[in-house]
Amino acid sequence: KAKENGKSDCKLYSESWENSSFERLKLQHELYQAIQRNEFVLHYQPQYDLGGGGIVGVEALVRWNHPVRGLLSPGAFIPLAEESGMIVQIGDWVLMEACRQNKEWQDEGLPPMPVAVNLSIRQFMQHDLAARIAEVLQLTGLEPQYLDLEITESMTIDVGHVTRCLLAITELGVGISVDDFGTGYSSFHYLKNFPIDRLKIDRSFVRDIQQDPDDAEIVAAIIAMAHNLNIQVIAEGVETEEQMEFLRRHQCDEMQGYFRSPPVSHDRIERMLKAG
Numbered sequence: 001k002a003k004e005n006g007k008s009d010c011k012l013y014s015e016s017w018e019n020s021s022f023e024r025l026k027l028q029h030e031l032y033q034a035i036q037r038n039e040f041v042l043h044y045q046p047q048y049d050l051g052g053g054g055i056v057g058v059e060a061l062v063r064w065n066h067p068v069r070g071l072l073s074p075g076a077f078i079p080l081a082e083e084s085g086m087i088v089q090i091g092d093w094v095l096m097e098a099c100r101q102n103k104e105w106q107d108e109g110l111p112p113m114p115v116a117v118n119l120s121i122r123q124f125m126q127h128d129l130a131a132r133i134a135e136v137l138q139l140t141g142l143e144p145q146y147l148d149l150e151i152t153e154s155m156t157i158d159v160g161h162v163t164r165c166l167l168a169i170t171e172l173g174v175g176i177s178v179d180d181f182g183t184g185y186s187s188f189h190y191l192k193n194f195p196i197d198r199l200k201i202d203r204s205f206v207r208d209i210q211q212d213p214d215d216a217e218i219v220a221a222i223i224a225m226a227h228n229l230n231i232q233v234i235a236e237g238v239e240t241e242e243q244m245e246f247l248r249r250h251q252c253d254e255m256q257g258y259f260r261s262p263p264v265s266h267d268r269i270e271r272m273l274k275a276g
């Protein structure tokens, strides 16, 4: 807004900046407390097979049950958690909780399927991510094929380190997916250099499949290329039946999106899984 009104608004601009830096500090403190007080919860979004139509996996998505502001989406706190480094502790909790919950569902007799967990680049910078993952699997008793890790294309800061990490994780038997595929600068680099099992077509390409012939071509090409490389494909952000039909026609393997289900609470997903 300061830009629109020219230089005379400089003061206003800096005041709102100071204000927001105070807000940031406050949020950072609250986030720190949230970790101590364990205020995070996981919601789960089902992933559907485009052939059979059934649920074949779930993605764990973190929420913050804020004591005053209620349930907050990742967009409200993940960026700050990333910047401050607190994402490492939050991410570790998410990993442990998702594995624990998945194992519990299996023990209750629900159909076994992988849980997908989002990883931050910060978690890769930790001493030994693969060892921690092995430990979490051991502590929870979850078999490795029921864990899938989602990484994003921004994770190319230290390619050598990330590659070694991913190879060690793959050796455990845990799956690796590239999230938000197509939005980074290094999509092909990822496919060429990293041991990838699956890619998730970003919802920005899926959104305009019906209106924009270029997006339709891009999505069709991503699916064909991935399959030639023996990589599975899931489309995210599927909101309409037409989008789903397009993806099915182009042999996309799986879909995730509001058209079938938004992310839901753990007891809601449990009921959905029980219903089959």
Ligand code: C2E
Residues within 6 Å of the ligand: 045, 060, 061, 062, 073, 074, 075, 078, 087, 091, 094, 118, 119, 120, 150, 179, 180, 203, 236, 237, 238, 239, 256, 257, 258, 259, 262, 263
């Ligand atoms: P993501 O991993 O790409 O997750 C998909 C996001 O798209 C979720 O937002 C989901 O609610 C939303 N979504 C699903 N279907 C649709 C649809 O049909 N239409 C639209 N418009 N949106 C859809 P959410 O839960 O707000 O999470 C946002 C992002 O926050 C995630 O994007 C992920 O990057 C990050 N995130 C979530 N949980 C974690 C976590 O535990 N650790 C880390 N590092 N990041 C996380």
Ligand code: MG
Residues within 6 Å of the ligand: 059, 118, 150, 179
């Ligand atoms: Mg994800």
Ligand code: MG
Residues within 6 Å of the ligand: 179, 180, 200, 202, 236
């Ligand atoms: Mg995504």
Ligand code: MG
Residues within 6 Å of the ligand: 179, 180, 202, 203, 236
């Ligand atoms: Mg996305």
